Amino acid sequence: MIHEGRPGEVGGRLAWITAIRALLCLFAVGIIRLNRPPGAGIEGLLPYLLAAGVLALNFGFFGLSRVASPKRIEAAQIWLDVAFVTGLVYLTGGVGSDFLLLYFGPILAAGVCLRRPAALLVGSLSTIGLFLCAALYYSASSSGPHLVEQIWVAAGRPEPGALVGTLAMHGAAFHMVGYLSATVALRLRSQNIHTEQILENMSDGVITVDKAGKVVYSNSSARAMLGLDCQQVIGADFQQFAPLCACEALREVLSGGRRASLEVSLGRDPTPVEATLLPLTGHKGPLRGANVVLRDLTERRRLTEALRRAERLEATSSTVASIAHEIRNPLAAIRASAQELKKALKLSGPDSGLLDLVVSESDRLNRILTDFLNFSRMPKPQIAAAELRRLLEEVAAGLRAGAGSGGASVTVEGAGDLWLDADVEQLRQVFINLGLNSLDATGGRGPVVFRLSRHAGGVEVKTLDAGGGIDDCVLEQMFEPFFTTKTTGTGLGLSIARRIVEDHAGRIEPERCEDGWTAMKVFLPCGRDAPGPAIALVTAEPAGVQET
Numbered sequence: 001m002i003h004e005g006r007p008g009e010v011g012g013r014l015a016w017i018t019a020i021r022a023l024l025c026l027f028a029v030g031i032i033r034l035n036r037p038p039g040a041g042i043e044g045l046l047p048y049l050l051a052a053g054v055l056a057l058n059f060g061f062f063g064l065s066r067v068a069s070p071k072r073i074e075a076a077q078i079w080l081d082v083a084f085v086t087g088l089v090y091l092t093g094g095v096g097s098d099f100l101l102l103y104f105g106p107i108l109a110a111g112v113c114l115r116r117p118a119a120l121l122v123g124s125l126s127t128i129g130l131f132l133c134a135a136l137y138y139s140a141s142s143s144g145p146h147l148v149e150q151i152w153v154a155a156g157r158p159e160p161g162a163l164v165g166t167l168a169m170h171g172a173a174f175h176m177v178g179y180l181s182a183t184v185a186l187r188l189r190s191q192n193i194h195t196e197q198i199l200e201n202m203s204d205g206v207i208t209v210d211k212a213g214k215v216v217y218s219n220s221s222a223r224a225m226l227g228l229d230c231q232q233v234i235g236a237d238f239q240q241f242a243p244l245c246a247c248e249a250l251r252e253v254l255s256g257g258r259r260a261s262l263e264v265s266l267g268r269d270p271t272p273v274e275a276t277l278l279p280l281t282g283h284k285g286p287l288r289g290a291n292v293v294l295r296d297l298t299e300r301r302r303l304t305e306a307l308r309r310a311e312r313l314e315a316t317s318s319t320v321a322s323i324a325h326e327i328r329n330p331l332a333a334i335r336a337s338a339q340e341l342k343k344a345l346k347l348s349g350p351d352s353g354l355l356d357l358v359v360s361e362s363d364r365l366n367r368i369l370t371d372f373l374n375f376s377r378m379p380k381p382q383i384a385a386a387e388l389r390r391l392l393e394e395v396a397a398g399l400r401a402g403a404g405s406g407g408a409s410v411t412v413e414g415a416g417d418l419w420l421d422a423d424v425e426q427l428r429q430v431f432i433n434l435g436l437n438s439l440d441a442t443g444g445r446g447p448v449v450f451r452l453s454r455h456a457g458g459v460e461v462k463t464l465d466a467g468g469g470i471d472d473c474v475l476e477q478m479f480e481p482f483f484t485t486k487t488t489g490t491g492l493g494l495s496i497a498r499r500i501v502e503d504h505a506g507r508i509e510p511e512r513c514e515d516g517w518t519a520m521k522v523f524l525p526c527g528r529d530a531p532g533p534a535i536a537l538v539t540a541e542p543a544g545v546q547e548t
Helices: 007-035 042-064 070-091 098-113 116-139 160-200 220-226 244-256 298-345 350-376 388-402 424-441 493-503
Strands: 205-210 215-218 260-266 271-281 287-296 384-387 410-414 419-422 448-455 458-465 507-512 518-525
Touching (some): 070 098, 215 220, 388 424, 419 518, 493 507
Antiparallel strands (some): 205 215, 205 287, 260 271, 271 287, 458 518
């Protein structure tokens, strides 16, 4: 029958009810003192003793709530209130007592704090208590009821018909008040629960602060952005976890009542958010606090950066394509002319070597131009079923063979039978590029490890090496076209790799591991549990792939 509220809510409600009950006890003592001088006998002190005893139990119960269940203490106090009002009514005139209205106190408290059956039960107990008072008055001698002399509120006893009507009217009022108060409280609780569920399921964070800047509510999204739990947030000052600019904006909202909006970073791992601060007013207009709505900007910034990158790539691709076309034709003429000169002049020795150098350098320039054209005209993936473990083992074998002496350590770890829908030749190009970069970082000897793992919604491949790692200044530019830290190469390897991965709806990003290794993570969605149509995987040598 006890309403299951949050411990903080029940404890706060218990404190308020305890304070109100103490005031009512003092009020009852004052009314008794004004209407009747204190008697010399014990019967004259009974109302005072009863009020004092209930007052002591009231604070005793409140102290017990710190070690016992506050909800059960709350229920016990309500039953005690019914007994207290019944005793007070008996000692001050029975059905004619002015303290009959106090019965509505525990009934209303039961309706608010307990469930509807408990509120109706408290109404029934109040009716029974009033009936017992009347029965004791009528069963006593004509001089008055037991333990009571010189009744000060209502001298004499009402007629039986009037008594029945009074009891019926009060009983009906008790049950009606209990039913209505419990119904209203139940609807309010349901509305609050519904509102909290909406707030908890919001992707935006919501924080509510009072006029002093103390946090009184936060949903799970806000706590996730802050990296804190509920106990660390509720009751804390907003300035403890918010930057100075947000605190100043909050003070302006609380003082001026105007909304504000700004972009800040929150949490231990700073999350970029758009904070909208809205004044919170009561029903009559006074400012009660503010709501802070936090919208995570991480995805928006990622999309904005992707759009800018796509625009830059489009402009770069068209420029590269036109330049490559213009250069290839004269380059082909230079190469052919050098070959014809060598045949016509029948040169030998150093002169023949110079013409051979012209031909070989022309071939190298042609390969670079081919990379440029591939970058500018990246074909759409030809999707088919591919087994990732087998693809990586072939890439590893090709990297070992292309290392010269064959002594490079390139291995594949992790689960097998990882199938996905992809363009296998484009993925081969991605992992050859990553493997070549890792071999270059380790001086061509390794070790380099391709580590596979299954994740929710796809598979992840980490290309790990124990090289020197990636400098912070390189991280922001490593995927930009034509950026390279090497003396050779075009700087297109990682740009092409990222475009291929993104065309497969995946993502590629660097990662520093705690054990000193460096990893490039490739996440590819749509992992399969069973193979689709078989396709042939042909081992490709890595020598022809341009590295970053």
